[in-house]
Amino acid sequence: MTPGLLITAPRSGSGKTIMTLGLLRAFTLKGLCVQPFKSGPDYIDPTFQQAASRRPSFNLDSWAMPSPMIGALTRHAGDADLIVAEGVMGLFDGAPMAGESGNGSSADIAAALNWPVVLVMDVSGQSQSAAAVAHGFRSLRPDIVMAGVILNRVASERHERLIRAAMAEADIPVFGAIPRSEALSLPERHLGLVQATEQADLDATMDRIADIIAAHLDLSAIHAAARPTLLQTQSAKSGAPPGQRIAIARDAAFSFTYAHLLSDWRAAGAEILPFSPLADEVPDTTADAIWLPGGYPELHAGRIAQAGRFLSALRRHAETRPIHGECGGYMVLGEVLIDAQGHSHAMAGLLGLVTSFAERRLHLGYRRARLLAPMAGFPAGVSLNGHEFHYSTILAQPDSPLATVTDAEGKAVSSTGSHRGPVTGSFFHLIAEGSAA
Template structure:
């Protein structure tokens, strides 16, 4: 079947993280694709890892739709572009209504998208350890916000035929259709590490796993019923708030240590006419000398710190590049730009030394949340004085701050000042926060 526009869209939501949203979402994406439909995926909120699974399930790049970090015009632009398909599956982050206190429609919750665009919600309820009580939870979701329509329910982690019968009858008695029931199966769990799921590119036998997810969901969920609940998503906007490309030819570190790049950021760079030239620090490759900017994304450099410390061509090439052209690092990239990384085992590995800080995973501390940054100086993410919205999520802590000048003053998602952040020296800049869009 050829793609149509706009796609029929629905949101896969749940009461909390760990309810099985990702398994249901990627399984439905693959099941619809196997049925001959053109399918696209999207993730509500800030998340690098799930869009990789969405891309593997659909064969097309995913996108993030973040109502806090992205102004409505950019949201509409990205959603409209992703809706050039037959089906658009939007996966919620955490619980459906989970966001930050913010003006209406700007909380970061998936419910903002449902309310703004009239997209129905397919509610995934983990029914392990309960039966008829599931109806009370479903009723709460259905009545919590009149602007958010719960269109159907998937019962997840069902233990038996009797368990399914009890749960199904209780939910249907309050007027909500149950469109599927997925049996409990520990083999369907996605592997995790300290920042969440293991990246799609690292998943063993990824294609076989996604095929199995597709088969399970096709056998457990009424696909025709789900499509009948979905509604066309006809939205538009503009990309004025997209991050500008940091150069005309951008050297992008890209491997298992540097993988956290938002699809919409790369798409925006290319739309603006920039070329992205990938290189692998883990393969001891240096940034292309023909590029005019270098970008080190976040990822898991702490898991590969020994290899990175031994990658002489990468480190010397990065230092030579930084002598004359901008280099920017986000989170893990920022860590590699510093003097050293102490891994979880307490071993210290020397890094690029282009900035003065030292970071540690042996002395862990979780840093999580939205960030609004006002840039103190010109940087690859924007000019001095500009406001950039993004988020921070890491367990590393700075054990030696160095003496570099800060890059930005930051506030949290509720506007509370958090002080100076990041570092800059010469052509080199870096931050622990990931930039999503202009403020």
């Protein structure tokens, strides 16, 4: 199998996303075919990884995905020379309780797939102590192999020498040291990085990051540290497609769609029919189902409210065929969306939901949903694994609940979603069908 490695860190904010993007583009520019993966639930980073490597990036999640599904997703690296995966949060960070095949940590993925880890360390504010941190990460789990470290945000040549000497004494390879640089940054907003599709000159930005990475890291040593992927590729799917012809909203307001879902739907024979609500486009009238993904409708609520052709088409479709909305898509299916300035915008009115972005509160975590009613592609009673990540507050949710929803600890959460006729919606983002109870 294709050799791979996982870029991780002791904590969020250490620079692993930039390092991953720089490595993906640097190896690509050297003529390698590099397959990206992202550990954990994340829509935004994979789009940047696709831009850097020019190949779709796929999520791997040990909490939400059964082991056979994780193995099956590695098939996307079958024609690649190298796998470069990015971790989530710190290497060992995950849910408080295990899910399908682990607790969702990057360590689970590295162990399952035989990928050595490269630890990106923000060494600002420390010197020799960085070696103690690296030593602890190397020794905590015996099934994890740490290939070496990348020193990030190094202040000076002396700073680098001190840390390298301590790492050498601890027998920890150093793949390179990156100085502090404003060039190694990307703009952010409330759910993470500003989306790749919204960034001007993204290709040039990737080249600039790759140039810095290539100038300061030993790319040959990093490549040589990769190990063959061991988990056997198996036949496992994330769930049945919601129809044979699926109209999917896709633009700056509706962009949070997992690549593995679309890949599995296509593999099952479904046709994906994208359309743009922001351009007031009408979903294909022959579609069996409409799927409204999450994204940033709160930033475009005025334009969506004025998209009369789009909203009218939703209402006509809902008379006979299913529509499902996830997170932002759910908000658009509701009656009213209140933006950050407190202005109310009328939405499709297919559900009674009223949400407010003016009353911001973070909702974050893994979710397990057991459907109380059919949802596009799934019958009532099915268990689904996914996650919730948004800042909007529910002010009214009068329709019947779509599911009983619990968090990673099995505690009930109030965001059950709702349904009315063939229209369903939830703040729950689907990752995979869960195990039977």
